Structures are given as C-alpha cells and as structure tokens.
Amino acid sequence: MGPIVEELAASYSDKGVKFVTFDFTNDETKAAAKAKAEELGVAGTFAKNAPNTGFGLVYNTKDQKVIAKLTAGDETSKWREAIDGVLSK
Numbered sequence: 001m002g003p004i005v006e007e008l009a010a011s012y013s014d015k016g017v018k019f020v021t022f023d024f025t026n027d028e029t030k031a032a033a034k035a036k037a038e039e040l041g042v043a044g045t046f047a048k049n050a051p052n053t054g055f056g057l058v059y060n061t062k063d064q065k066v067i068a069k070l071t072a073g074d075e076t077s078k079w080r081e082a083i084d085g086v087l088s089k
Contacts, residue, residue, distance in 0.1 A: 004056075004072055004076055004079060005019050005056065007076065008079055012083060015087060017083060018040075019056075020040065022037065024050065024053060034050070041061065042059060042061075042064075045059060045064075045066060055069055055070060056069075056070050056079070057070075060089070067082050070082065
C-alpha cells in the first residue's frame with residue numbers, strides 16, 4: 001500500500017485525514033495494532049477486518065461507518081473519490 005498511501009497522506013495532511021497502518025506480522029505487533037484501534041475508537045471495525053491484509057478502509061469517524069474498502073490495485077482516483085466523499089459531508 002506504501003506509495004498510494006504516502007501520496008494521499010501528503011495530499012490530505014491539511015484536511016484532518018488520518019492514515020493508520022496496522023501491522024499483523026507477529027503476536028506483539030498484532031497486540032499493538034489492536035491497542036491502536038481501541039485508542040482511535042475503531043475497535044469494532046478492526047475486529048471485523050483483522051488480520052486480513054492488503055487493503056485500506058476509508059472510514060467516517062463521525063458515524064462509525066466504512067465508506068470504502070480499497071486495495072493497492074485500485075487507482076488513486078478511486079481512493080480520492082472515497083475520501084473526498086467523506087470530507088464533503
């Protein structure tokens with residue numbers, strides 16, 4: 001997911017958009033990922049999607065809903081469309 005997320009993070013840094021990575025490499029990183037999800041208030045969504053990898057979620061924290069589930073294979077424009085949709089609400 002690296003290059004897409006890096007590009008988007010730079011583009012949206014001044015718009016309050018957060019990009020969070022959860023690492024499922026081993027038990028220690030899985031526990032840290034779960035703790036981070038709880039800290040961010042997305043534990044329910046985390047539980048539904050972990051430990052799957054290779055995707056990103058566009059998540060609206062205001063209504064606690066997943067707007068889109070995207071992969072590195074999706075065009076950057078698809079990511080932008082989903083993010084912009086949340087920001088316009």
